[in-house]
Amino acid sequence: MSPQPQAAVGAPLSRVDGRLKVTGQATYAAEHEVDGVVHAVIVDASIGRGRVTGVDTDAALAHPQVLRVIHHGNAPRLPYRDNPGSNNPPGRKLRVFQDDRVLFHGQPVAVVVATTLEAAQHGASLVEVEYDTEDSSTDLHEAEPGPPDDYARGDVEAGLRDAAVRLDLTYQLARNHHNPMEPHATIARWDGNRLTVWDKTQWVAGGTQTELSTVFDVPLDSVRVINPFVGGAFGSGLRCWPHTVVAALAARETGRPVKLVLTRRQMYFGTGFRPSYEYRLSIGSDRSGRLVAADHGIDAETSSYETFTEAVTAPGQMLYSTPGVRQAYRTVPLDVNSPIWMRGPGAATGVYAVESAMDELAHELGMDPIELRRRNEPAQDPSNNSPFSTRRLLECYTVGAREFGWQRRNQKPRSRRDGDWLIGMGMAAGVYHTGVAPARSRARLNADGTAVIESATSDMGPGTYTAQTQVAADALGLAMRAVTYRLGDSLFPQTPPHGGSMTMASVGSATLDVCNQLRRQAIQLAVEDEESPLYGVPADEVVVRGGRLHVQGNPARGETYRRLLTRNNRDRLEATTSFSPPQAERRSISAYSAVFAEVAVDSTLGMVRVRRMLAVYDAGRIISPKLADSQALGGMVGGIGAALLEHTATDHRDGRIVNANLADYLVPVNADVPDLRAIYLDGEDYDADPLGVKGLAELVIVGVAPAIGNAVFNATGRRVREIPITAESLL
Structure with a gap:
């Protein structure tokens, strides 16, 4: 088969949905027009643990616009069947209004439904809840951890005992919240036994649809989830949260469509967060800097009712060649709501500790930090001895050092x-x-020469609409304007979660496959059509460009899709595909980066300012450079937040989050963001997937916080092992 011309993939194109977004025409979860909608406001628990002993709803129900107040005392019992295909952590998920137990501060204990939002808000303020309060445990450092999840290779104790240089380090990482611009929201409507929800979610089908199906015990195809746009999520939409169930329950109980929007405050306990960690690391090397052993002890907060874990241990296992590695990852059950993945899940945490420790070791050895890393570069994945597909981390160091001017760095702090x-x-x-997972896609080529592709994936901001359109346009040989990509509806073919940097590899591969099938259908129709200029031409010698099929190397011999389909009385061609990841030889497949930061620290006040930052990425094929830059710069900004600003502050007396707003929970603003630059190594990785991509969106925040922390040490000589790094820690 002759290769298709590539006109869209690799081009720095603007977002196809950009105009809709900047003109306010993109419709987010709470903005859909649903006839007869009423409003719901959640009443959340004001204690950290205990039981509800009474709910006084008289004053709320006396309000003329309040329709219902639902709580555990009057709510129907819901089936809550198991949902094994979900993203829910092991444990017993929170079951709204099913008993009197309060498991964390902010847990939903009632919901007020009224004809207006203002009436629902007022009604919620009138509900009086009485509690039998118990002592709550919300401090990671004072609670009892669970049993460890262990990993080990080599003789760690002997390696550390005999190491020429040994460091024993402890790093503290604060809890972070996602804080997307769009609040989490759901509109729910029942039509008989059929439920339609407009929901902010990163997993239309496997997340919200399957969860509601199991909670209410209705057939999966009786639940429709619609979600064309997501205003940021960063992982917070990777599972169906209790408020979505509350909205659906309220809609069923009132017989009216119900809209429920979490307030900014409620998002701090109504959805998940990046958990806080204590990461203890003992690391040893010989005098030449070659690592001999590393001992990792990791404590991570989770809720008392679910055990959330993430891949924190992976960087410590495979980033460097280390003969002896031991890891003990312990979750610490607390009276808090369940954590969830946040951008760079697991890796951002693990890399912070590992890369901070490598910088400390380099200083102890009097060695350049890049040289130390070069000396410990593995030939294959040390965690499982599998070969790397592509690993160009050394090249990232070389390019980054050259472009950033690393040679100007003074090794003396x-x-x-x-x-x-x-x-x-x-x-x-x-x-x-x-990550790559099975995905399905559907495509239609119309007689007018336009195409429509559909899948149930989401777009929370990385540019799914645009990148998928680019892949489809090239595979079909059409201009971008002739292709419409539709997503965010559970009626469309099923896809994996929109997260973990897997959308391009998974859904993109399905898009490529289905559009290739559709193009081949058209080519076969042409070469078998006696009236076609392509009649009798071998199918593998035909390509399509600009909607015109022609012989490779002979553009004059051919015809358009429009002419071909019209002559054959076909109003469309259609195809559906199910993509499955290739079952190739086992390889270690990851994306890599080298992040460089320059900071300025006020010598009197301890204020830190990032002056410039550069990151070099080995991320395989870049489908859309303009979107990639958007991702890279956004990830660096998020890393600045984690390193210097973001910290969820908890009152451990009752678990109340005291900075649950965007005034007190600090995130980077324009004044905090310096000159940022991203470089992508040319290449592809077809061991990963048919597109040759390795994923970018998660990677771009990984390594940013330790690069900043290491720069702060180089500037001040003060090693701060707790993030965020505050002025107080430098005074």
């Missing part, structure tokens, strides 16, 4: 000034595994 500012440079490596 606190040796460079700019007036009152201490200047330092730091770097860190990053890694994120390449």
Whole structure:
């Protein structure tokens, strides 16, 4: 088969949905027009643990616009069948209004439904809840951990005992919240036994649809989830949260469509978060810097009712060649709501500790941090001895050092000034595994020469609409404007979660496959049509460009899709595909990065400013450079937040989050963001998937926080092992 011309893939194109978004025409979950909709407001628990002993609803129900107040005392019993295909962690998920137990501060204990939002808000303020309060445990450092999840290779104890240099380090990572611009929201409507929800979610089918199907025990095809746009999520939409069940329950009980929007405050306990961690790391090397052993002890917060875990241990297992590695990952059950994956899940946490420790070891050895990393570069994946598909981390170091001007870095801390500012440079490596999962897609080629492709994936901001359109346009040989990509509806073919950097590899591969099938259908129709200029031409010698089929190398001999289909009295051609990841030889497939940061620290006040940042990525084939830059710069901004600003503050007396708003929970703003630059190594990885992509969206935040922390040490000589790094920690 002659290769298809590539006109869209690799081009720096603007978002196909950009105009809709900047003009306010993109419709988000709470903005859909649903006839007869009423409003719901959740009443959340004001204690950290205990039982509800009474719910006084008289004052709320006296309000003329309040329709219902639902709580555990009057709510119907819901089936809550098991949902094994979901993203729910092991344990017993929160079952709204099914008993009197309060498991965390902010848990839904009632919902008020009214004809207007204002009436629902007022009604919620009138509900009086009485409690039998129990002592709550919300402090990671004072609670009892669960049993460890262990990993080991080599003789760690002997390696550390005999190491020429040994460091024993402890890192503290604060809890972070996603804080997307669009709040989590659901509109629910029942039509008999059929439920339609407009929901903010990153998993239309396997997440919200299957969860509601199991909670209410209705057939899967009786639940429709619609979600064309997501205003940011960063992982917070990767499972169906209790408020969505509350909305559906309220709609069924009132017989009216119900809209429920979480407030900004409620998003801090109504959805998940990146859990806090204590990461203890003992690391040893010989005098030449070659690692001999590493002992990792990791404590992570989780809820008391579910055990959330993430891939924190992976970087410590495979980023460097280390003969002896031991890891003990312990979850610490607390009286909090369940955590969830947040951008760079697991890897961002693990890399922070590993890359901070590598910088500390380099300083102890008097060695350049890049040289230390080069000396410990593995030839194959040390965690399982499998070969790497592609691993160009050394090239990332070389390109990054050259472009950033690393040679200007003074290895001696606190040796460079700019007036009152201490200047330092730091770097860190990053890694994120390449995920790929089965996905389905449907495509239609119309007689007018346009095409429509459909799948049930989501677009929370990375540009799914655009990148999938690029792949489809090239596979069909059409201009971008002739292709419409539709997503965000559970009626469309099923796809995996929109997260984990797997959408392009999985859904993109399905898009490529189905559009290739559709193009081949058209080619076969042409070469078998006696009236076609392509009659009798071998099918593998025909390509399509600009909607015109022609012989490879002979553009004059051919015809358009429009002419071919019209002559054959076909109003369309259709295809559906199910993509499955290739079952190839086992390889270690990940994307890699090298992140470089320069910071300035006020020598008197301890304020930290990131002056510039560069990251070099080994992420396989880049489908859309403009979207890639958007992802990379956004990830670096998120990393600045994690390193210097973001910290969920909890009152451990009752688990109340005291900075549950965007005024007190600090995130980077324009004034915090410096000159940012991203470089992508040319290449592809077809061991990963048919598109040759390795994933970018998660990787871009991994390694940013340790690069900044290492730069702060180079600037000040103060090693801060707790993020966020605050002015107080540097004074």
